[in-house]
Amino acid sequence: MQSELGYSNAAQSSAQIERSIAVLPFENLSDDKENAYLAEGIQDEILTRLSKVGDLRVISRNSTQHYKSKPENLREIAKQLGVAHVLEGSVQKSAGTVRVNVQLIKAVNNSPVWADTIDRPLTDILSLESEVAITVADQLRAKLTGEEAQSIAAKPTDDPEAYDAYLRGLAYTLRSGGFEPANVIPAQQYLKEAVRIDPKFALGWSLLSSVDSAGYITAYSSTNDRPPR
Numbered sequence: 001m002q003s004e005l006g007y008s009n010a011a012q013s014s015a016q017i018e019r020s021i022a023v024l025p026f027e028n029l030s031d032d033k034e035n036a037y038l039a040e041g042i043q044d045e046i047l048t049r050l051s052k053v054g055d056l057r058v059i060s061r062n063s064t065q066h067y068k069s070k071p072e073n074l075r076e077i078a079k080q081l082g083v084a085h086v087l088e089g090s091v092q093k094s095a096g097t098v099r100v101n102v103q104l105i106k107a108v109n110n111s112p113v114w115a116d117t118i119d120r121p122l123t124d125i126l127s128l129e130s131e132v133a134i135t136v137a138d139q140l141r142a143k144l145t146g147e148e149a150q151s152i153a154a155k156p157t158d159d160p161e162a163y164d165a166y167l168r169g170l171a172y173t174l175r176s177g178g179f180e181p182a183n184v185i186p187a188q189q190y191l192k193e194a195v196r197i198d199p200k201f202a203l204g205w206s207l208l209s210s211v212d213s214a215g216y217i218t219a220y221s222s223t224n225d226r227p228p229r
Contacts, residue, residue, distance in 0.1 A: 019140045020083040022059040023047040026100075027069035029092040039091035040174055041167030042100060042129060046087070049133035049152045055142040059083055061174070078107030085113065087136060096122050102132055104139055114139045123160040125167075156203035157194075165194035166204045173207065179214035187211045 026043035028036040044061060051058045059081050070088055071077055078086055089102040103115040114135065120128045130153045137144060137152075144152070157163050169190030172183045191208040195201050 016057065018084050019055060019142050020057040020059075021050065021085040021087060021104075021136070021140065022064050022078065022081045022083045023050065023061075023087045024064055024067055024071070024077075024089075025069050026088075027090040029090050029099075030094070032093070035091075035093045037168050037171035038093050038098065039089075040171045042091055042098075042125065043089060044170065044174060045129045045167075046089075046132050046136075049129060050136060052148055052151050053133075053137050053142050053144055054148065055144070056137060056140060057083070065174070074105065074110055075107050083107065085140065093122070098122055098125060098128070100128060100132070104136055122164070125160070126155045126157075126163060157198045157201045159198040159201070162194045162198035162201050162204065165190045165197065166201070166207070169194060169204075169211070170207065173211060179211065181215070184211055184215035188215065 023043060023046060026039040028039040030036075030038070047058065047061055050056055063081060067077055069090065074086060078084070084107060086105050086107050087102060088105065089100060092099045098120055100118045100120075101116075102118070104113040105111065106113050116132075116135070118128055118131070133152050134144075134149070157166070169187045172187035172190070173179070175183050188208065188211055191204055191211060194204040195208060198204070
């Protein structure tokens with residue numbers, strides 16, 4: 001009985017390791033380098049959606065952001081992060097469309113598990129992010145609850161202009177230096193635009209609130225006008 005239990009635990013542990021993943025930074029292939037915000041935003045939103053799946057172990061962006069989009073030493077990076085799989089991607093914006101190339105890789109032997117090229121109108125980025133996240137979870141044989149599936153597929157806004165402004169603001173919050181004034185001010189501008197366009201955009205309001213709070217703390221801590229202790 002004890003040996004059977006031990007085998008069961010070992011099998012469960014092995015399955016958990018197999019359902020671990022790191023989402024590396026997506027490469028911006030757009031001619032206009034200012035469109036890097038789109039690659040950063042789509043990568044982060046896919047990661048966020050995958051993180052909603054309780055059956056997956058998803059490495060945080062803080063642990064992956066300093067790696068390259070397509071590193072040569074993928075196996076070593078996966079070992080450092082303690083994951084069995086890595087998701088790589090690239091984003092190319094052209095006129096009114098966006099092309100996203102994604103590849104799910106088994107790190108131990110650098111073999112592709114799944115790859116796809118997805119073309120969408122810029123007005124349909126949200127469904128693209130959900131589609132990639134659900135497909136990756138399926139490829140890793142993760143079990144989604146009804147609530148998780150609904151959360152991944154949910155659209156925080158139906159307005160593409162509001163979502164574009166949100167992604168631009170989000171990109172500034174993801175930059176090195178964190179919530180420094182150089183990042184906070186433009187992030188606030190874009191996020192205020194996002195919620196102006198769609199006042200019911202809860203995700204936009206949430207990030208704007210975080211940026212406002214962090215910006216206040218950063219500005220306050222950088223002054224000498226501190227209350228006496």
